Ligand code: HEC
């Protein structure tokens with residue numbers, strides 16, 4: 001667990017943390033039980049991964065999940081890891097765990113208007129959350145991720161949304177989510193780790209705190225680009241290790257602030273911002289196409305490109 005072990009080191013150099021310094025008492029797992037009223041499923045431990053070919057696939061899937069930039073470089077176009085948003089490497093209830101997802105597909109998705117297999121769902125993560133390229137169906141990367149998720153779901157009935165799937169529902173805010181209030185919440189509760197500029201922080205060449213916006217974060221088509229998803233994720237899981245500590249209003253406000261920043265283009269961009277908004281973002285949870293500080297979000301003039309996989313890696317599919 002790269003992040004967990006490197007966090008205290010990075011913390012020592014961060015002054016503004018105060019009460020967070022007792023870090024180990026606040027590991028996310030301590031909050032898993034709060035993620036849902038009903039007891040959530042507990043996935044099998046690492047030690048239960050079997051020897052042999054299947055176990056090798058599961059281990060590879062977990063490696064990709066933790067370090068996609070290293071083990072699936074041809075498909076990754078930013079500095080994020082799957083495990084940055086699916087905490088505890090896809091195990092944590094209330095942080096869209098892979099076991100909860102695995103048993104819930106095939107499922108119809110309005111995002112693309114057809115019934116999606118689990119593999120297709122994984123493809124979307126690379127295209128949007130990772131600002132990369134979808135691995136082709138049957139690609140070893142998808143097979144390994146599928147094997148890992150299958151392993152985590154062992155013992156759960158198929159075709160049911162189990163307690164702990166997705167993010168816990170969040171009550172609607174009392175007042176309309178507000179960018180300026182969100183900026184204040186961000187400064188008080190997030191900037192120490194994710195940086196005042198939202199670009200995250202690295203130590204020894206490793207990303208310790210992932211970027212929330214900018215060219216190396218998720219793109220405009222990603223699930224986290226929806227204010228509702230981001231508010232739910234943030235309320236349940238952030239500040240890291242202190243999930244549930246923000247009020248719902250604070251979570252909606254800060255999600256609005258985060259999802260009003262510059263980030264890579266939606267890969268479905270039609271060439272026209274207003275048209276792209278009308279086709280894919282026509283709802284109050286997306287700021288795409290709206291004007292913030294005089295700039296139109298998604299305007300190619302101020303928007304980094306989509307799908308920025310490294311060229312060398314792109315020519316070596318499967319890597
Ligand atoms: C920037 C944060 C982020 C990153 C990085 C990310 N995801 Fe996700 N993922 C989400 C969000 C948010 C959702 C829920 C989206 C929705 O409901 O539309 C989601 C949903 C999913 C689902 C479906 C969950 C369900 O219960 O239906 C799967 C499977 C998944 N992600 C896998 C991955 C994999 C594999 C990677 C890495 C290749 C990845 N994700 C990277 C944020 C992220």
Ligand code: HEC
Nearest residue numbers: 003083084085189190193209210211212234238239240254
């Ligand atoms: C104590 C440090 C810390 C604080 C404070 C913190 N985060 Fe995070 N955050 C992290 C880490 C570390 C991860 C990645 C977790 C992992 O990989 O296990 C993360 C992941 C995320 C992600 C998903 C990954 C991405 O880059 O998009 C979002 C969104 C997020 N944080 C938002 C927030 C918001 C909003 C706040 C303030 C309310 C906040 N965080 C406060 C450390 C922190």
